[in-house]
Amino acid sequence: xxxxxxxxxxxxxxxxxxxxxxxxxxxxxxxxxxxxxxxxxxxxxxxxxxxxxxxxxxxxxxxxxxxxxxxxxxxxxxxxxxxxxxxxxxxxxxxxxxxxxxxxxxxxxxxx
Amino acid sequence: xxxxxxxxxxxxxxxxxxxxxxxxxxxxxxxxxxxxxxxxxxxxxxxxxxxxxxxxxxxxxxxxxxxxxxxxxxxxxxxxxxxxxxxxxxxxxxxxxxxxxxxxxxxxxxxxxx
Numbered sequence: 001x002x003x004x005x006x007x008x009x010x011x012x013x014x015x016x017x018x019x020x021x022x023x024x025x026x027x028x029x030x031x032x033x034x035x036x037x038x039x040x041x042x043x044x045x046x047x048x049x050x051x052x053x054x055x056x057x058x059x060x061x062x063x064x065x066x067x068x069x070x071x072x073x074x075x076x077x078x079x080x081x082x083x084x085x086x087x088x089x090x091x092x093x094x095x096x097x098x099x100x101x102x103x104x105x106x107x108x109x110x111x112x
Numbered sequence: 113x114x115x116x117x118x119x120x121x122x123x124x125x126x127x128x129x130x131x132x133x134x135x136x137x138x139x140x141x142x143x144x145x146x147x148x149x150x151x152x153x154x155x156x157x158x159x160x161x162x163x164x165x166x167x168x169x170x171x172x173x174x175x176x177x178x179x180x181x182x183x184x185x186x187x188x189x190x191x192x193x194x195x196x197x198x199x200x201x202x203x204x205x206x207x208x209x210x211x212x213x214x215x216x217x218x219x220x221x222x223x224x225x226x
Contacts, residue, residue: 008152034214043202043217100215102154
């Protein structure tokens with residue numbers, strides 16, 4: 001079993017839809033959870049960063065962490081064509097050397 | 113502008129050739145990282161450095177080498193021993209603080225074999 005799993009998609013939605021992106025993980029020691037957005041042929045950019053369980057909201061984006069289920073989600077409200085990208089989840093234990101484990105990414109297309 | 117720069121954007125390697133990818137950051141970050149990205153796979157860690165003049169192997173270090181002579185710079189050399197170098201290479205940096213695990217990425221270098 002991979003340490004972090006993510007449905008690769010592609011996921012295609014109409015503009016204005018609510019998008020749900022998910023990752024599951026196996027290491028219960030993970031405490032820090034991140035979501036990155038990567039446009040084609042570009043480096044990933046940090047979207048959301050959460051510690052431990054709970055929700056965090058930033059504009060149209062909401063990150064949810066359920067440590068009991070080892071499951072994290074990113075919700076995008078009122079999706080826009082500019083949201084079309086690959087979304088990578090990432091997580092780490094938060095120990096002295098912080099190795100970050102990345103999911104393979106979900107490709108999202110928002111159709112106008 | 114603060115950020116991470118990588119050069120070149122595209123790099124072509126011939127058989128038996130060593131090539132060096134540049135990574136520079138002006139974020140005053142202590143830690144720097146090199147990742148390799150292949151289609152359908154997560155980012156895989158090649159090398160990382162938490163401080164100047166010190167670096168550690170990641171998960172796929174074979175066929176690669178790095179140096180960290182300056183805080184701002186972390187070049188990666190892809191040696192001829194790396195038999196499958198075609199990939200997208202990403203450099204990242206972070207503050208290295210225990211409570212700040214987020215990494216910031218450069219724009220990447222795409223390496224192709226001739």
